[in-house]
Amino acid sequence: MGNNTLAGKKTVSIGKLASSYIFVLIFLSIFVAYLIINQGATTWSGVMNILRHSAVVGILSFGMGLVIITGGIDLSVGSMLSLVGGLTVVVFNNTHNVLITLLFALAAGTVCGLINGLFIGVAQMPAFIVALATMLIYRSIAQFYLRTMGLSIYSMDASTPTYDAIYGFGQAKVATIPVVGIALLVITAIMVYVSTMTKFGKQVYSIGSNEKAAHLAGE
Numbered sequence: 001m002g003n004n005t006l007a008g009k010k011t012v013s014i015g016k017l018a019s020s021y022i023f024v025l026i027f028l029s030i031f032v033a034y035l036i037i038n039q040g041a042t043t044w045s046g047v048m049n050i051l052r053h054s055a056v057v058g059i060l061s062f063g064m065g066l067v068i069i070t071g072g073i074d075l076s077v078g079s080m081l082s083l084v085g086g087l088t089v090v091v092f093n094n095t096h097n098v099l100i101t102l103l104f105a106l107a108a109g110t111v112c113g114l115i116n117g118l119f120i121g122v123a124q125m126p127a128f129i130v131a132l133a134t135m136l137i138y139r140s141i142a143q144f145y146l147r148t149m150g151l152s153i154y155s156m157d158a159s160t161p162t163y164d165a166i167y168g169f170g171q172a173k174v175a176t177i178p179v180v181g182i183a184l185l186v187i188t189a190i191m192v193y194v195s196t197m198t199k200f201g202k203q204v205y206s207i208g209s210n211e212k213a214a215h216l217a218g219e
Contacts, residue, residue: 044176051181056081058184062191063113069195069208072127076116079139084108086146089156096160112138 038046060077067074084105092101112134119130156163172179195201 048173048176048178048181051184052178055178055180055184059187062187065191066195066204067127069204071208072120073131074116074127075131076112076135076138079135079137079142080109080112083138083142084112086142092162092166093155093157096157096162098162098166101166 034050035047060081064074064077087108088101088105091104092098095101116130116134119125119134120127156167158167170180174182195204
C-alpha cells in the first residue's frame, strides 16, 4: 500500500514537472531534431549562428508571451519592428550618434506599444481588432515613408566612424558567443524571474486564467 502511494506521488510529481516545463521540452526536442537533420549545424559555429539569428525574434517573443498569457494577442509586432527599424536607420543617418539612435529606437517602440495599450486597456477595445489595425497602419507608414525617401533598412551610412560601432554590436562576439545571443540569454533569465517570482508576474498569470476572478481578488 505504502509503495503504491509513493509511486503514485512520484508519477504525479513527474507529470507536474513535465507540465511546468513543457515548452522547454518542446524546444529541446525541436532543437535536437534540427541538429540531426542539418548535420552542418552540429558544429559550435552552426549553433552560435542559430543563437545569433534567433535573438531578435526570441526577445520579441517574451513581450508577446506576456500578452498571450493575459488572454490577448498582438499581430502588430512585425510591422512595429519594421517601422521602428526603418525610422531608426533614418535617425542614425542624420545624427551619426549611436546613443541617440538607440534611445530613439526605445522611445519609438514604447510609443507604438503605448498606442496599442491605450486602445486595449483604456478604451476597452478587443485586442485582436486593435492589433490587426495597428499592424496595417505601422506597416503602411513604414512602406510609404521609406519608399518615398528611397530608403531601406539596409541604407545605413557606412562612411561615418560610428557605423562600425553600431554594426559591430550586432556582429560582436564574446568568447565565440554572439553578443546578441548573450543579450537574449540575459533577458531570458530576467523574464523567467519576473514572470515566476514577482507580484507583477503572478498578476499576469492570474489575469490570464480568469480576469474577472483576478479583479474580484484585488489583483
